Amino acid sequence: MRLPATMTAIEITESGRPEVLRPAERPVPAPAAGEVLIAVAAAGVNRPDVVQRLGLYPPPPGASDIPGLEIAGTVAALGDGVSGWQEGDRVCALIAGGGYAEFAAAPAPQVLPLPVGCGMVEAAGIPETFFTVWSNVFDRGRLAAGESILIHGGSSGIGTTAIQLAREFGATAYVTVGNAAKAAFCEQLGAARAINYREQDFVDEIKALTGGAGVDVILDMIGGDYLPRNIRALRPDGRILQIALMGGAKGELDLGRLMTRRLTVTGSTLRPRPVAVKGAIAAALRQHVWPLFEAGKIAPVVHRTFPLAEAAKAHELMESSAHIGKIILTVD
Numbered sequence: 403m404r405l406p407a408t409m410t411a412i413e414i415t416e417s418g419r420p421e422v423l424r425p426a427e428r429p430v431p432a433p434a435a436g437e438v439l440i441a442v443a444a445a446g447v448n449r450p451d452v453v454q455r456l457g458l459y460p461p462p463p464g465a466s467d468i469p470g471l472e473i474a475g476t477v478a479a480l481g482d483g484v485s486g487w488q489e490g491d492r493v494c495a496l497i498a499g500g501g502y503a504e505f506a507a508a509p510a511p512q513v514l515p516l517p518v519g520c521g522m523v524e525a526a527g528i529p530e531t532f533f534t535v536w537s538n539v540f541d542r543g544r545l546a547a548g549e550s551i552l553i554h555g556g557s558s559g560i561g562t563t564a565i566q567l568a569r570e571f572g573a574t575a576y577v578t579v580g581n582a583a584k585a586a587f588c589e590q591l592g593a594a595r596a597i598n599y600r601e602q603d604f605v606d607e608i609k610a611l612t613g614g615a616g617v618d619v620i621l622d623m624i625g626g627d628y629l630p631r632n633i634r635a636l637r638p639d640g641r642i643l644q645i646a647l648m649g650g651a652k653g654e655l656d657l658g659r660l661m662t663r664r665l666t667v668t669g670s671t672l673r674p675r676p677v678a679v680k681g682a683i684a685a686a687l688r689q690h691v692w693p694l695f696e697a698g699k700i701a702p703v704v705h706r707t708f709p710l711a712e713a714a715k716a717h718e719l720m721e722s723s724a725h726i727g728k729i730i731l732t733v734d
């Protein structure tokens with residue numbers, strides 16, 4: 403492919419409101435050794451991009467300052483030492499930044515083929531949430547068939563992914579949501595019950611739904627005062643996976659309950675992890691999850707697309723929390 407010298411990308415011109423996201427001309431990145439250059443057809447928008455725009459989540463060393471953690475497109479060029487991919491291959495990839503652009507470079511181990519039957523828009527919505535949910539819920543959290551999970555933020559990109567994977571791997575999923583429409587959607591997607599956290603106490607509801615026992619696993623993006631409540635909603639040997647702190651980084655932990663019920667509180671952030679770790683997650687997804695896409699059993703939930711130049715509008719929508727599932731930017 404003949405590559406142009408420059409491309410349109412969305413810059414964070416300063417920290418602040420969505421309008422600080424503006425189109426700019428940037429050089430097309432040259433793929434380094436071990437990287438694949440992708441002509442981007444669509445890029446996923448994730449809450450961490452919003453936090454980065456606010457100046458609270460800087461890119462890790464070496465990552466692009468352009469936002470965007472996941473893309474789908476076609477392979478445009480290969481860096482030295484890359485095998486297994488060819489120009490023109492249709493792929494999606496997890497990246498540490500640079501997705502809101504016409505071209506982006508991805509480490510080869512983080513590149514996956516488009517699942518058969520999946521379009522570019524849908525595929526762009528896969529990597530960030532599927533890598534995150536797989537590595538937390540299934541790797542660290544060891545969610546097993548027959549167990550139960552409480553997923554906070556059930557209608558989020560992360561939540562709609564976790565509901566589907568829990569369902570497919572034989573676990574019972576309960577979710578929290580902020581309104582009735584989101585509750586109905588999550589239950590139709592496979593949640594056994596959606597709890598409206600604005601109207602109901604999720605601890606009481608989980609206790610009632612599980613005969614007083616509690617759940618095995620909690621996927622939490624809230625933190626703060628959800629921590630003591632999560633601890634009360636867990637059954638013995640239960641595990642909390644903390645993946646964000648929308649309610650604050652500090653919470654009260656009842657160590658007595660932690661000891662006597664043998665609970666685990668852990669968590670992770672995906673972006674700074676090494677390529678080898680992300681490559682191992684990619685391989686697990688290809689083995690265990692790609693067949694589910696290709697059998698039509700799961701699909702990314704896409705709420706709305708915006709043209710790349712309207713990234714600011716996409717962020718406004720995400721911050722409104724009116725969406726259910728993923729918001730995607732499209733590139734002509």
Ligand SMILES: NC(=O)c1ccc[n+]([C@@H]2O[C@H](COP(=O)([O-])OP(=O)(O)OC[C@H]3O[C@@H](n4cnc5c(N)ncnc54)[C@H](OP(=O)(O)O)[C@@H]3O)[C@@H](O)[C@H]2O)c1
Pocket residue numbers: 447448449450530531534554555556557558559560561578579580581584599623624644645646647648649670671672673720723724727
């Ligand atoms: N650790 C990692 O590696 C990693 C990776 C990716 C994403 N994340 C984090 O995961 C979270 C979800 O990301 P996303 O891109 O899927 O964002 P998103 O679609 O914007 O989801 C945010 C969700 O939070 C829900 N929410 C807000 N306050 C709540 C509360 N008090 N109780 C329950 N739910 C509440 C909102 O739903 P309602 O409207 O119903 O309130 C919304 O669905 C973000 O915090 C993000 O930073 C972490």
